[in-house]
Amino acid sequence: MDISIGRGKTARRAYGIDEIALAPGARTLDPTLADTSWTIGGIDREIPIIASAMDGVVDVRMAVLLSELGALGVLNLEGIQTRYDDPNPILDRIAGVSKTEFVTLMQELYAKPVQPELIERRIAEIKSQGGIAAVSLTPAGAVKYGSTVAASGADLVFVQATVVSTAHLSPESVSPLDLAGFCQEMPMPVALGNCVTYDVTLQLIKAGAAAVLVGIGPGAACTSRGVLGVGVPQATAVADCAAARDDFFNETGKYVPVIADGGLITGGDICKSIACGADGVMIGSPIARAAEAPGRGYHWGMATPSPVLPRGTRINVGTTGTIEQILRGPAGLDDGTHNFLGAVQTSMGTLGAKNLKEMQQVEVTIAPSLLTEGKVYQKAQQLGMGK
């Protein structure tokens, strides 16, 4: 499996979601028989989709809507929603700024400190409207705001960074987050991520994670690979981490779901992630295209506001329909970005998978990359076709 890339340097070939396709087998299924339900942190959901904790994707209203529609949305507790009493004029400014002034504006807006009382208020707002209060903190935020969240009545906490590990070295002046201690102390389940390896997944599960987020580098609003050189193609990362979940389950009988996070755009991407072993997916930009999304047709990454090393860009994803259309249809678009539930059910029917556990076992082929839009625009321009 190890390939020599030079004397004394070997590397493993890792595969991305775009490089695989799912192959039908001997059985097919009526899509209505496909059961897409799953459980995360004791919470049963019909749709294996979680909206990312990003400021252009989830606010209180979206969290409630996503709950009602059978999915889940995670509120970022260190973003616009908890720094500003009224986030709306702030979101208007982000949507209105020019491309060249975007980074500077973000650095300015995110310099305002998080207000603990807004953490409490946002969680209460979600709960009072009957939504599931899933919220997100960075490891540093977990140290600072952990006790606030513990007392807030939130249903599920995500502690997420680009990369987490149970063996983090910090300067002496900083007291790093003890992941295992945090999981034990919080009164609600804690999902941890992101990671990309079998070993770290196992460590996070043993630290008490209620779910593990998998994915470093592949997201549409994420530029880790360009800026840092860091990234693991997602098909391989999901398969590796799912293997840790399965081994832990076989040993202990405890099942901790693995969630593919990053770079998933279409229904096909979601189906392929599950086929690689994921229990659910976390998606950002596809949800940012909902009419109800707080981003007003824009989407940006969580590392964007970093004053020192901003990463991620603001992408104009546009608005293509309601969140209900995007999740449950009926589809008004035929490009795979509407009716994700229908897509997963139809794919499961095509592949003969009765539930997500069977979907994790379908045959995967390595296939030539699709003729992407980009390649076509290129060549079309060469051929003199205008747009």
Added chain:
Amino acid sequence: MDISIGRGKTARRAYGIDEIALAPGARTLDPTLADTSWTIGGIDREIPIIASAMDGVVDVRMAVLLSELGALGVLNLEGIQTRYDDPNPILDRIAGVSKTEFVTLMQELYAKPVQPELIERRIAEIKSQGGIAAVSLTPAGAVKYGSTVAASGADLVFVQATVVSTAHLSPESVSPLDLAGFCQEMPMPVALGNCVTYDVTLQLIKAGAAAVLVGIGPGAACTSRGVLGVGVPQATAVADCAAARDDFFNETGKYVPVIADGGLITGGDICKSIACGADGVMIGSPIARAAEAPGRGYHWGMATPSPVLPRGTRINVGTTGTIEQILRGPAGLDDGTHNFLGAVQTSMGTLGAKNLKEMQQVEVTIAPSLLTEGKVYQKAQQLGMGK
């Protein structure tokens, strides 16, 4: 052959038509000596090309013309032609609608029920003009309209879905099609598809198929891989299914042709499909470019009208010549989309293949991918780039 894409997940590398090229050997042949004839369901044809059962491709007139020219056209019995007494104003509306209103219009137009008397009438119209009446039903349509077609005098029936299997699970309220029973009861030969594996091909042949259609995912007006993640690169699919045909023939002496269906645009694509083992090909968009095609320069997929999960898009393929030019030349274009018969004969001459059985044995190489102009035009039109 199995490649690890992660712990406990292996995948097979499958090859697409664009990834292969045909390699000349020691013998060449004058193209006039190349015999391209074949037989499907007892019907002898000079050209191994079948026009797809799509509403923009085949109507009564095209079915007759294709028969006269030595090929075959399949009429979709669940489309515009059998829902509307006069399909012309409907086809005008489809050609005239804006891109954004297309899906909604299609859902509205295809909501009108199929009329069994129109099934009978269209078949009679083809027969009365001397054409071969090859017609198409979905599995659900076969249950509903099978007896109508049985009595209609059609020469050949195609039962086609994105994926068929002999082991389909349905809800109790639905009585699924028994493929073997249907093949036995129909008074004319029945072609079945689509499938992509050795096992399913063998099952369909044993169920009584007169021909098996091979291809899931690769078509220009098909977006299965994007929406569902499902697809098998066509070179591999055709080779696998052709092996089932050969094994069955060696055991029983009965030869059931395998037809490559989907994603074929140029003469080169057709030649390569046969070299992978196909007996014939089914093509849609290249035929939709004929002046006589019902689509008025547009082409759309069979899953487009789905009210829940529309797939496929309307492509402005344009009109480039007569159906005679496209099938038999003389070519007015030099991009491989005119004179398919001449292309197959010239390719066979270059490769020294005297007939299609020899063409199935020519040497195949895996070659760096070629982004042909034709594929780009197709895709660019899908993306809304005008010319």
Added chain:
Amino acid sequence: MDISIGRGKTARRAYGIDEIALAPGARTLDPTLADTSWTIGGIDREIPIIASAMDGVVDVRMAVLLSELGALGVLNLEGIQTRYDDPNPILDRIAGVSKTEFVTLMQELYAKPVQPELIERRIAEIKSQGGIAAVSLTPAGAVKYGSTVAASGADLVFVQATVVSTAHLSPESVSPLDLAGFCQEMPMPVALGNCVTYDVTLQLIKAGAAAVLVGIGPGAACTSRGVLGVGVPQATAVADCAAARDDFFNETGKYVPVIADGGLITGGDICKSIACGADGVMIGSPIARAAEAPGRGYHWGMATPSPVLPRGTRINVGTTGTIEQILRGPAGLDDGTHNFLGAVQTSMGTLGAKNLKEMQQVEVTIAPSLLTEGKVYQKAQQLGMGK
């Protein structure tokens, strides 16, 4: 070496010129010490480059200029030059026609028969100006005009078709060219091609070829792979055919040069072809860009005028400098299309090769394809960069 692309179908991976790069070793060389001379049909040349027998590339004047500059140009004896007493107005019309009317015009212009007296006259014109008269016939043309050429005083004859073989099947009404007989009967050396395999190269050499042309499919004005599905990536084809040359030489002591023909654009392409084993290269479009080229900035393939199956397109290659600049510099462009001799010498110096035999032995690496212009245009458009 054989890869399974499906049950019972194996294929070989073949490599294109764009997929390889040359790797420096332990020795370097001053470029002035690099000896690029070679011999074809007893004729010594300083530059291992032959201009293709295409109507936009070589006329009488170009043949003379190429001879003077140390290279070679081949005159097409079945093109404009031998059909028309005065080719100039014809070439003006080809350069002036619109893209859509090009194929029709070509079919009309090439319908005029070849005039044997013009064959004689053109050869005499080249000889009278001190040029080397290298000329080209198709196999069918060799049957018809062989005796005219035999008597004409030409120095070298190329018999070229897309694919030649010593085992060509013809209809009874046609008397095919006997390659071995032709080589024996002609009073001057005969180069044969094109082919792509070890076996056919060996057969052509044994038939008496003075040189073998290698290449099917890769040319810029050639669309064999798209139209016919036929093509062999050039690095593999050249290496295979060069092995036949070497084996024949080792057995008999007779050295028959192998010429890479098709798809070569830059000095780098030429260097890589030699490194794969070629003794020389045949190039068309790079020479068509000379101010003195008959194509007036346009270039088109030899199969373009086919009335039945036209292939190849007219490409507007533009005019970038004199033929002297293109072959010997000084370069006015820095993109690898000027000063081919300097490029080969500099490459040989970099790689430590003192002569072409050593250049055939330098180390080749398989390298990721260059970031091509096309890919960049694509992405640049996506990023909003105008042109």
Added chain:
Amino acid sequence: MDISIGRGKTARRAYGIDEIALAPGARTLDPTLADTSWTIGGIDREIPIIASAMDGVVDVRMAVLLSELGALGVLNLEGIQTRYDDPNPILDRIAGVSKTEFVTLMQELYAKPVQPELIERRIAEIKSQGGIAAVSLTPAGAVKYGSTVAASGADLVFVQATVVSTAHLSPESVSPLDLAGFCQEMPMPVALGNCVTYDVTLQLIKAGAAAVLVGIGPGAACTSRGVLGVGVPQATAVADCAAARDDFFNETGKYVPVIADGGLITGGDICKSIACGADGVMIGSPIARAAEAPGRGYHWGMATPSPVLPRGTRINVGTTGTIEQILRGPAGLDDGTHNFLGAVQTSMGTLGAKNLKEMQQVEVTIAPSLLTEGKVYQKAQQLGMGK
């Protein structure tokens, strides 16, 4: 490891920087704990980045600034700075010339001879402002100006050509540079390059090199692969050459740093080069984008002025910020071209590497290629697409 590309021709698969990505392991690190310091020729530097000896990148002022910021800049001693008393109007002309007249202008401007007294003056100017005087000569220049530089008080000399070897064949009229003798005679350390193999690296180290430059072909302003066919993908070249460094160190205890030179645009590229084994990197175009760079937003290669075989093009790289922003931040851009130090530290933190030696050991994966915005802008500008 050897792959057959044809009969009797094998090749090695070499990997480029774009084909790899870095994979996090079990440990992470606070970026403030990442130590990026290194030593070259006895000079300690905080940042492992050297600005290329190119006329658009380094002049006296930039050399001083780069020294102050913890990096290093190399002054080209055979360029504009040493041919012209006042380089400013010359640099203005280069920035102002049209694309078509660029090569001719360069050939004219570089025809003026180098003035030894300007070599002395420029070095004195750097030293008098407290900068580190790192300077560059070609092998031919080293013969001519070696004694001038020896007496100049420079701190470090780079002798660089596209390819160097210790076994260079020259015509008798030319006395080639004796690399070992030169290293011994010069009073300051001498860095040698470029090379791409284990053997040549070892020879250069044994010849007395204080550092070895690695990279042939991959640079943004370098067209070696297109013009000459020569190039080795950088991940493989760096790994091979680093292995020679390690073997020599294990034998002798002497550590000679290896510097990756060419084609590096983003922070991610720098991180990946180190992970392949480099001790530092040399970059040109990313530094040419600094407001203080002498190129006025333009960048061109060292082989551009060659009167016979010009290579490299003038690229409009634009001006994106100060050199401090580019090296140390804070970043005003989020595309990986600002704050290289921060990027390296963050990457090291993500990967758990405490220092550069640990960074050389992180896990590398082969990943599907990423076409980054930065690379596209570069190439697009080469192609003349404005922004």
